[in-house]
Amino acid sequence: MGITDLKGKDTVIQNTPFGYTMSVIGGKWKMAILYVLAARQPVRFNEMQRQVGAITYKILSAQLKELEADGLVTRKEYPQIPQKVEYSLTPKAQTLLPVLEQLCEWGAQNR
Known part of the structure; x- marks a missing residue:
């Protein structure tokens, strides 16, 4: 399965593995x-908000919730005041790391 999934078929991108990934x-x-x-x-x-850059609180919160719902991010809440919440990658998200590395390499080569 890959880019050739659309060749000669009546398939829309959303129904392919690429569509799911996106x-x-x-x-x-x-x-x-x-x-x-x-x-x-x-x-x-x-810290996440500072590292990502020009992202609003609302958008960051929504994106983290979506990533959590898709099984890529875990949220750990600590019962203290002020509230402490940490985010980590799940094992499913860890499988994306080679793809992220390839994107970084492509960016370095084509910058």
């Missing part, structure tokens, strides 16, 4: 969030 990691911020977590997990929310 539904899970697509968008402006998800790959950046995964990149930060891969480099320095566990990461607290405010």
Whole structure:
């Protein structure tokens, strides 16, 4: 399965493995969030916001919830005041790390 999934078929991208992958990691911020977590997990929310850059609290929170719902991020809450929450990659997300590394290599070569 791969790029040839669409050749000569009446298949739409959303129904392919590529479509699934893009539904899970697509968008402006998800790959950046995964990149930060891969480099320095566990990461607290405010640290994540600083590392990702120009992302709002609301958008970061929504993206983390989506990544958690898709099984890529775990959220650990500590019962203390002020509230402490840390995010980490799941084993499923760990399988994406070679792909992230390849993207980094491509960027370095084609910058």
